[in-house]
Amino acid sequence: MIVAVPKEIKTHEYRVGLTPAGARALVEDSHRVLVQIGAGTGAGIEDADYEAAGAELTADAAELYAAAEMVVKVKEPLPAEYPLLRPKQLLFTYLHLAPDPKLTQALLEREVTGVAYETVELADGFLPLLHPMSEVAGRMSVQIGAHLLQREQGGKGQLLGGVPGVRSARVVILGAGTVGGNALRIAVGMGADVRIIDIDSRRLAALDDHYGNRIQTLMSNSQTIEEEVRGADLVIGAVLVAGARAPILVRRSLVAAMTAGSVIVDVAVDQGGCVETIHPTTHDQPSYAVDGVIHYGVANMPGAVSRTSTFALTNATLPYVRRIAGQGLAEAAKADAALHKGINTLGGKLCSRPVAEAQGLNWSPCPL
Structure with a gap:
């Protein structure tokens, strides 16, 4: 799978979605990892660190999104990023869709598979990625x-x-x-x-x-x-x-x-x-x-302590990223009920009941 890590564009957001160690693990799993130049600078991670881990660097966000099968981010896409998203692309990040109807609509219209960190939920209610x-x-x-x-x-x-x-x-x-x-x-x-x-x-x-x-x-x-x-x-x-x-x-x-x-x-x-x-x-x-x-x-309070936050976040998300990249989302979600709960949008349909209720929209259970 081609896993892409873009540079965050939210104001003063210095975190990055994946550490070099995370990139290395994915490369060792035989996946391609694309990282936008400068993506880790705000967290004290140099481009050379990603190159040493086996990742490929690109300066152009549009090229990165165009090649990506899975995009691993920290924050929800901003309006400037909406046009870069494409059908069937898997977006793995914090989405916080309930108070954001514009982003919800963008994901549905573009038929993006949106998996939200904050709704991956274990049986006891624990939210491991939040x-x-x-x-x-x-x-x-x-x-x-x-x-x-x-x-x-x-x-x-x-x-x-x-x-x-x-x-x-x-x-x-x-x-x-x-x-x-x-x-x-x-x-x-x-x-x-x-x-x-x-x-x-x-x-x-x-x-x-x-x-x-x-x-x-x-x-x-x-x-x-x-x-x-x-x-x-x-x-x-x-x-x-x-x-x-x-x-x-x-x-x-x-x-x-x-x-x-x-x-x-x-x-x-x-x-x-x-x-x-x-x-x-x-x-x-x-x-x-x-x-x-x-x-x-x-x-995005944790963005102010970006290095601590980036490493803490990757520690939690990497096992899920590796599972999705290795098995595909359908198989990974079938084997992991917590991950299944993280799927908010799929194929132009809203799969999250809380988001639907917050925005007065129709929803349907995730078919995966």
Whole structure:
């Protein structure tokens, strides 16, 4: 199979879809690997590293897409990349289709087989290809929030961990999954006053056992969310419904009730966000204010720590890439129910029920 790795074009997206070690493994499996020149530079990977691994370099994205049977990316294609996609081509990347009808329509019209990292799901609900980036984003969310709380960033001038005689900042984390758990770890380590809210009592019990009285665990309901968010210095949105649009938990009226200079970091923004006032931003203009509350909505947060993220992502995706390249998607998906769940579009048909429900479209079960 011809596997292609293009250079990401999203603003300040420095990750790349495959490391040289991943390329070498595919070449050793007798596949061709095409890499766009400069694709790995932002992650500290030189073109020569890919050449040494046996990959072929090309400067032209159009040539790369034209030759590719499988395109391995990090982020969803942007409108400028839509014309490069072709029928029956396999696109393996983060797609986040639920809040993006234009991309959904482009994949359907071009009859692209879209396999989304974020909807590859094991029987126990674990998302193996989303997990490493959720770990990164969760840890980053607190350090970003701490930075935005500084006065020169528009925040209230609150030190996250406080000092003796002065209270710590109150951090409220909405969701106790991978993002929330990693945000919790960093917030506790920085000495914040942390409350974490979730609908899963077992998950909250596990966190309580681990952290004890250093945190407060709270069951999610509208009253609890309102009380905690209203008094928060930093709110971390960490809610995920696999493949679907994130539920809105914080309404505009609640944002208006927060203290001016408070901060919201909504990691769920790439699935529409769990805060009504959030919208996607970029690394060059990452934040904005609504009712005096600072909002951070960068949808590719891990791109800022591109080297860590690239290697962590390839560690997770490479076994799937090798299986698909070696067996073909049909056989690989037949043998792996988790991978089968990752198929969002196929032959011009939408195969993801959550995406269909989010956009009011028809869908059909994947025939593979």
